[in-house]
Amino acid sequence: MIKLNPKLSQKLSYTILFLATVLAVVPVVVIIFIIIKNGASAITWEFLTSMPKDGMRGGGILPAILGTLSIVTCAIAITLPIGVCAAIYLSEYAKNNLLTRIVKLAIVNLAGVPSVVYGLFGLAIFVMFLKLGVSIIAGALTLSIMELPVIITTSRSALNSVPYSFREASLSLGVSRWQTVRYIVLPNAIPGILTGAILSISRISGETATILFTAAAFSVPHLPHSVLDQVMTLPYHLYIISTQIPNMPENVIFGTALVLLLMVLTMSFVAIVTRIYFRKRRKW
Amino acid sequence: MVDKIKVKDLSCYYNKKCVLESLSINIAQNEILSIIGPANSGKTTFLRTLNRMNDLDVTYSRTGKVYLVGDNIFDMNMENLRKRIGMLFAMPIPLPVSIYENIIYAPKRLGLISKKSEQDAIVEQALKDASLWNEVKDRLSSSAMKLSGGQQQRLCIARILAINPEVILFDEPCSGLDPISTAKVEESMIELKQRYTIVLVTNNVKQASRVSSRTAFFLMGKLVEIDKTDRLFVSPKEKRTEDYITGRFG
Numbered sequence: 047m048i049k050l051n052p053k054l055s056q057k058l059s060y061t062i063l064f065l066a067t068v069l070a071v072v073p074v075v076v077i078i079f080i081i082i083k084n085g086a087s088a089i090t091w092e093f094l095t096s097m098p099k100d101g102m103r104g105g106g107i108l109p110a111i112l113g114t115l116s117i118v119t120c121a122i123a124i125t126l127p128i129g130v131c132a133a134i135y136l137s138e139y140a141k142n143n144l145l146t147r148i149v150k151l152a153i154v155n156l157a158g159v160p161s162v163v164y165g166l167f168g169l170a171i172f173v174m175f176l177k178l179g180v181s182i183i184a185g186a187l188t189l190s191i192m193e194l195p196v197i198i199t200t201s202r203s204a205l206n207s208v209p210y211s212f213r214e215a216s217l218s219l220g221v222s223r224w225q226t227v228r229y230i231v232l233p234n235a236i237p238g239i240l241t242g243a244i245l246s247i248s249r250i251s252g253e254t255a256t257i258l259f260t261a262a263a264f265s266v267p268h269l270p271h272s273v274l275d276q277v278m279t280l281p282y283h284l285y286i287i288s289t290q291i292p293n294m295p296e297n298v299i300f301g302t303a304l305v306l307l308l309m310v311l312t313m314s315f316v317a318i319v320t321r322i323y324f325r326k327r328r329k330w
Numbered sequence: 331m332v333d334k335i336k337v338k339d340l341s342c343y344y345n346k347k348c349v350l351e352s353l354s355i356n357i358a359q360n361e362i363l364s365i366i367g368p369a370n371s372g373k374t375t376f377l378r379t380l381n382r383m384n385d386l387d388v389t390y391s392r393t394g395k396v397y398l399v400g401d402n403i404f405d406m407n408m409e410n411l412r413k414r415i416g417m418l419f420a421m422p423i424p425l426p427v428s429i430y431e432n433i434i435y436a437p438k439r440l441g442l443i444s445k446k447s448e449q450d451a452i453v454e455q456a457l458k459d460a461s462l463w464n465e466v467k468d469r470l471s472s473s474a475m476k477l478s479g480g481q482q483q484r485l486c487i488a489r490i491l492a493i494n495p496e497v498i499l500f501d502e503p504c505s506g507l508d509p510i511s512t513a514k515v516e517e518s519m520i521e522l523k524q525r526y527t528i529v530l531v532t533n534n535v536k537q538a539s540r541v542s543s544r545t546a547f548f549l550m551g552k553l554v555e556i557d558k559t560d561r562l563f564v565s566p567k568e569k570r571t572e573d574y575i576t577g578r579f580g
Contacts, residue, residue, distance in 0.1 A: 142388065215423040215486075218383060219436035219493060220413030229439065230425060 081303050088301025102265065102287055103294060107302055109269055113182075113277030114309070116270055117261055118251050120186030121193065126243050128190075129197030133239075136198070137205040138227050156195040164192040165259035173260055183273040185261025189250045196246055204238025205231060237324030241317050248313030252306060254281040264290075280306045331358040334497060334527040335380070340394035342375050344387070349375050350551045352394070357497075362519065362528040364538035364559065367548035368574070373531040376548070377499045380529065381415040382408055398497070413440060416490035420502040422482035424474035429466055432474045432485055433457065436493045452492055460488035461518050480511025487518060498522065500530040504537065516541050535575050539563050547571045 050058065092106055099105030136153075140146045168188025178184040208231050216226040263276035264286060270277050284306065288299045335357040342350040350372035357363050365373045378384040379392060382403065396403045403411050425432050433453045437443050443452065453470065457463040462484040466477070474485055483503060490498055500519070504512040519528060519541050532538050538545050539559055546556040547568075555562065555571045566572045 211419070211421070211423045212425060214383065214386075214419070215425060216435075217386070218381065218412055218417045218419070219440075219489065220409045220411075221436055221439045222409050225439045229435070234426060 078307070081300055081307060084296060085300030085302075085304035088295075088297040089304060093301060094305070097267070098265070102283075102291055103298065107280070107283060107305065109266055110278040110280045110283040110302070111305065112269055113262075113266075113279045114251055114281070114306075116182050116273075116277065117185045117189065117257065117279060118247055120182060120273065121189035121250055122243065122247050124186060125190035125193045125197055125246070129194050130201050130239060132194075133198045133201035133205060134227060134232075137202050138223070138231065153195045153198050157199060159192075160255075161192060161253060162255040164188055165256040167191070168256060169259040179274065180261060180263065180276050181274045182261055182270060182277055185257050185277075185279075186273075188256050188260045189253060192253075192256060193246050193250055196249070197242060200242025200245075201235070201239045204235040204242065207238060208234045237321060240324075241321045244313055244317035244320065248310045248317070251310050251313065252281055254285065257282055280309070331361070333357065334359040334399060335529075336397040338395045338397070340376075340379065340392065340396060342372065342379055342384070342390065342392045344375075345389045346391070348551060350379075353553050355546065355553060355556065357527060357529060358544075359527050360523055360525075361544060362523050362530055362542040364542035364545040365529065365531045365548055366533075366535055366538050366545060366574070367554075369533075370550070371548040372551040373548050374501055377417070377501050377529060377531050380497075380499055381412050381417050383412075383417060409440075413493055414495055415497040415499060416493065416495040417499040418483070418486055418490060418501060418503050420505050422479060422486050422506070424477065424482050424485055426473070426475060428471045429457075429474045429477070429485060430470040432489055433492050436489065440493060442493065456488040456492040457485075459491050459518070459522070460484045461514060461521070462488055478511070480507050480514060483507060483511070483515055484518065487515070487522075491522075495526065497527045497529065500528065500532075502531055502533055505533060512537070535577075547574060549574070 094106060094111065095108050096106035097108060136146065136150060140149075165188065168184060168191070172178045172184040172187050173180055176184075178187075212230050212234070213226055216230045217223065221229075257279050261277060262279045262282040264278075266276055266278050280302065284299070284302050287294050287302065333356045337353055337355045337357075340350065340353045341348060349370075353372075353376065365376065367373050375384065380396065380403070384390045384392075385408065398406075398411070398414065403415075425435060427435070430453055433456050434443070434449050437449075437452055443449060454463065454467075457466065462481060465481060466485075474482065477485060487498075504515055507515065516537065519530070522528060523543075530538070530542060542559045544556060545559045545562045547554045547562070547566075547570075549570060555566060555568045557567075562571065563575060566575065572578075
């Protein structure tokens with residue numbers, strides 16, 4: 047083996063580590079740059095607030111934006127309360143026996159199931175068996191099931207980050223377990239739970255495969271009226287206009303991608319700000 | 331003297347390993363009973379059995395009986411028991427809210443306050459009884475986390491006093507405090523003896539001799555000797571007690 051002198055090996059390893067970091071960052075920057083460069087010209091007030099025209103080649107993408115927003119809102123409204131309750135049960139109440147350990151393991155692994163599998167499941171259960179049809183509610187339910195393991199996992203780690211001694215102090219004063227959870231543990235875990243929830247929202251905003259089976263339509267000539275309506279969604283709309291429609295103006299495609307990207311990035315940004323805000327307020 | 335707590339043949343185990351062996355002991359009303367002994371002698375286990383904090387530990391089990399004025403504590407509702415037997419931990423654990431909220435937390439949750447106007451009175455009285463009032467009266471709404479260690483520990487005492495228990499358990503309450511803070515905590519302990527029954531677990535033999543009326547010496551999970559404090563420190567019956575209090579081991 048060649049023996050490098052310490053100075054040289056230090057320089058070499060530094061260079062390799064630095065290059066790896068650059069390699070990780072560059073593609074992201076390039077993607078964002080290309081999308082902004084090609085899409086910015088399409089973003090106008092009309093683009094954001096009107097219906098598509100000329101076989102989607104003109105007009106706006108309002109129905110797709112609203113479709114995505116309504117599905118995501120419904121999904122998070124369903125999954126957050128259930129996920130937080132399950133997390134509280136698992137962290138604060140469940141005895142640490144074999145069954146609990148299996149459940150916890152299953153939850154962690156469920157988060158790794160491909161979304162297209164969830165989509166197929168949603169199609170079978172919600173769309174066909176429960177006869178909800180291809181609709182906002184079917185899509186939202188499918189997304190909530192997909193997101194539930196993530197919400198439970200992030201909420202559990204938020205609950206576990208509250209020091210055990212706080213619980214002990216509260217219990218030792220004769221306060222019941224539920225009140226301890228309600229008044230001591232939950233208020234201190236909320237920042238973590240919120241951050242997890244917001245990141246989940248941004249993740250499901252871009253979700254395509256599940257929606258494809260359960261909620262999305264090629265084109266809907268009107269805005270959604272009820273949760274039983276089919277809707278257009280941004281990710282699916284993007285797929286359609288970039289593969290199915292000939293002579294599509296490029297700036298519309300990139301403009302749509304830019305809107306989706308901005309939505310997701312805004313969510314992540316809100317998550318970061320929330321976390322900083324609560325961390326500053328935290329007193330321990 | 332009236333017995334407040336009667337312990338009958340109590341044995342405690344962690345993972346089936348015995349850490350406290352057939353202990354029988356009586357604790358009189360309005361006394362301060364000190365429990366001294368080296369590490370692993372079962373002192374803290376005994377204390378945490380008295381208000382059943384140990385019931386949270388799944389590896390813990392026990393046999394025997396403990397009576398709190400006639401009621402077996404193992405048949406009682408845990409919340410009721412802990413309201414009657416308060417506990418102060420070795421490290422001060424203020425809740426991450428204001429000083430005021432720390433005191434009022436348990437009375438509120440236990441439904442001891444009917445009117446909001448009563449709150450101020452309870453907070454003031456509890457802080458005065460824990461001799462903390464003068465130091466914090468101008469900043470009740472600031473975070474309890476900003477207090478010094480000694481102040482935090484007295485805040486924790488005030489928090490217990492606010493629910494007006496019958497017995498207070500002190501688990502090495504001064505192990506993390508400087509001598510001046512320790513003196514203040516000891517002062518309030520002696521003050522509290524008038525109204526409460528106190529059990530003090532301490533690693534500090536001198537502290538036991540300063541504050542308690544009776545002292546018990548635990549060793550390896552067994553009660554070796556219990557007697558009036560002045561008698562135990564002057565003429566212990568057991569050789570092992572003498573060795574410990576004179577500092578020959580432990």
